[in-house]
Amino acid sequence: MSQEATSQERNKAAVRAAFDRWSAGTGSPFELLADDSTWTITGSSPLSKTYPRKQFLDELIAGFNARVKQPLSARVRGIWADGDMVIALFDAEALAHDDQPYRNTYTWYFEMKDGKVASAIAFFDTRQLDALWTRVSPRR
Numbered sequence: 001m002s003q004e005a006t007s008q009e010r011n012k013a014a015v016r017a018a019f020d021r022w023s024a025g026t027g028s029p030f031e032l033l034a035d036d037s038t039w040t041i042t043g044s045s046p047l048s049k050t051y052p053r054k055q056f057l058d059e060l061i062a063g064f065n066a067r068v069k070q071p072l073s074a075r076v077r078g079i080w081a082d083g084d085m086v087i088a089l090f091d092a093e094a095l096a097h098d099d100q101p102y103r104n105t106y107t108w109y110f111e112m113k114d115g116k117v118a119s120a121i122a123f124f125d126t127r128q129l130d131a132l133w134t135r136v137s138p139r140r
Contacts, residue, residue: 011112012081015088019076029088029108030061034116045126047133064129066138068094068102086110096136104128 014032021027033039039056041048051060065071072094080087088110093103106124110117 008081008083010115011084011086011110012079014112014115015081015086015110016079019074019079019088019090022074023076025071029110029117030057032110032115032117033057033120034113034118037117038119040119040121041126042121042123043126045130047129048126063133063138064094066140067132067136068096069099070095072102074106084112086112096132097139098136100135102128102132 015029018027018029018032021031022029033053033056035053037053038050039053039060040050041060047060072092074090074092077089077091079089086109088108089106090108091103091105093101096102104124106122108123109121111119
């Protein structure tokens with residue numbers, strides 16, 4: 001097995017394990033973010049842009065969690081790796097504080113470096129996120 005194949009399989013296994021911990025309620029894929037990583041939300045939403053790790057976690061993830069009664073749960077359809085890129089396709093849902101469901105399908109592209117996510121690009125229906133963001137006030 002080549003060095004690249006070994007690294008590729010290690011990266012894929014790390015992402016799979018992070019999603020498994022997320023499903024079990026004991027962790028999340030965000031734990032894989034390197035300190036200097038970036039997270040890009042694609043699309044034309046007001047929330048669509050590239051965030052440094054801390055801003056992404058503090059604004060987007062904390063803001064999302066403050067709007068839902070139950071944490072986002074994911075059902076993975078597949079995880080693929082090609083070199084340093086790991087791609088995850090999954091469906092996710094949560095229950096908002098207004099008792100309305102939040103449902104979305106995501107594809108996340110993780111550029112891996114030394115077992116950590118150096119950068120992520122997220123594709124999903126940003127209209128669903130915008131609706132949650134404007135409809136539900138955050139609760140702490």
